[in-house]
Amino acid sequence: MSNFIKAEDNPLKNTIIKKARSSHIEIVDRDICLNKCEDKPxxxxxxxxxxxxxxxxxxVDYGRCVECGACPWGCPYENISWNFPPGGFGVKYFYKLND
Ligand code: SF4
Ligand code: SF4
Structure with a gap:
């Protein structure tokens, strides 16, 4: 049981994230986020x-993205441009065994 993380733990604390050089997620118009989008879902x-x-x-901390695909649907202003990250192999995790 000790291998399970607690809810308050950062689930990524033992994971090394290797980011792509450029973001696969772009905010189309940042003014909309700031001035129009009240709830910032x-x-x-x-x-x-x-x-x-x-x-x-x-x-936009794009290196954390797990490619769930919710971005284009969740933004009420269609203000997120989301593309598949380079590589085409999906999310890769490098798990660190010892802290
Ligand atoms: S939901 Fe869309 S418009 Fe609102 S803050 Fe997020 S990206 Fe900006
Ligand atoms: S909602 Fe899904 S696709 Fe969008 S950034 Fe978060 S993890 Fe990535």
Whole structure:
């Protein structure tokens, strides 16, 4: 049982993320995020917490994306441009056994 992570743990803490050089996720118009989108649903429908806010700027931590495909459907303003990451092999994890 000790191998199971607790809910409050960061699920990615033992995972090494190797990011692609460029993002496969782009915000089309950042002004819409800031000025029109009241609830900012991307910050909670994304299971990997790719989207967050720093002050008045939306941050897209694309290396966390697990390619669930929710982006194009979840944004009420169709303001996220999402493409498959380069490689075509899906998400790859490098699991670190010892902390
Ligand atoms: S849901 Fe869409 S419009 Fe709203 S903050 Fe996220 S990316 Fe921007
Ligand atoms: S595809 Fe899924 S995991 Fe990736 S950023 Fe969009 S909602 Fe998050």
């Amino acid at each position: 991307c910050t909670f429908y994304c299971p990997s917490r790719v989207f967050s806010w720093e002050g008045e700027k939306i941050v």
